[in-house]
Amino acid sequence: MATVVRGERRPFGPIANDISGPAVTHRQVGGEGACRWKMLMNGMHLEGEWNCVEYVVIEPGASVGEHVHLRTEEIYYIVRGRAVVTMDGVEIEAGAGDLITTPIGSSHSIANRGDEDMHFFVTEVFPGEGPAAPPAQVHVPDRLASRGGIRSAEVDLTPYFTGDWQRFRLLEVPAGIRFEEWVPADRSIVLHVLQGSAVISVEGVDYPGGPGLSVAITPGSAFTVQYVSGPEPLRLISTEVRAA
Structure with a gap:
């Protein structure tokens, strides 16, 4: 906060x-x-x-x-x-x-x-x-669908809770793919790598890591996720909470 x-x-x-x-x-x-x-x-x-x-x-x-x-x-x-x-x-x-x-x-x-x-x-x-x-x-993987070169699954958390929960997402990023997103000005998110190796970049700073890397991203910020290596697609989860 x-x-x-x-x-x-x-x-x-x-x-x-x-x-x-x-x-x-x-x-x-x-x-x-x-x-x-x-x-x-x-x-x-x-x-x-x-x-x-x-x-x-x-x-x-x-x-x-x-x-x-x-x-x-x-x-x-x-x-x-x-x-x-x-x-x-x-x-x-x-x-x-x-x-x-x-x-x-x-x-x-x-x-x-x-x-x-x-x-x-x-x-x-x-x-x-x-x-x-x-x-x-x-079971979140049941919802995976292709969107813009990556596969993603989304759970709207708002019906389940009284607090400021928003979305939970599972993302699969194929080899060679780099994607960029903006966090809305009234949201904050935490990304967590499940599988593969990635570089998550926020505000010009690179955060490299493999399974277990977590990065919190502030409202209104752009971030990129770059697949680095791994025998399977990069897999990560995103938890989103309203910030204002």
Whole structure:
């Protein structure tokens, strides 16, 4: 969110981070086993009502225990592996490409009952007014369609939440493709690379990286994404929140 200093609004600039160097947590929120957890973005440094952006790896047999968010709404995007999400007492089987929405006040936990690490991307946003929608599960890759040389899938998050959520997108960029977009003046977004190697450029600064690179882009900014390398298309996700 922007900061006001002596009556003047002071916006923040882009932020870049990656998933290296996570903390190791044990019995997280009363769960079992070990998780590797990292906060990628603190909402106080983002434009809009973001609370945080995180990346979590749950080891086989481990879990994040049941808990209720009383101040934020949340999404999980499963990046790799299989998960069992228990939402308000109902178990949901989820896998790579599934987006899970958690409205404020819903109890939820997430467990890895498989034999490989399970990775997921987390965003929390402060709520608005009105009643909460029920939790939902969307398999985002099912919506992929070709648009201007890239493939993209879009989920409109506004029906699921009371806060300033806008769009969640999955983008696939073929080799040799470079694309440019503008962030609307009333939005901010966080890009996160899932597969392949890329250079994300914002305000004349290049942010190179592979899977796990995250870049926050401020309202009204142009950015470019350049495929660099990888055996498969570059794949990244974009979370968009209203900033004004």
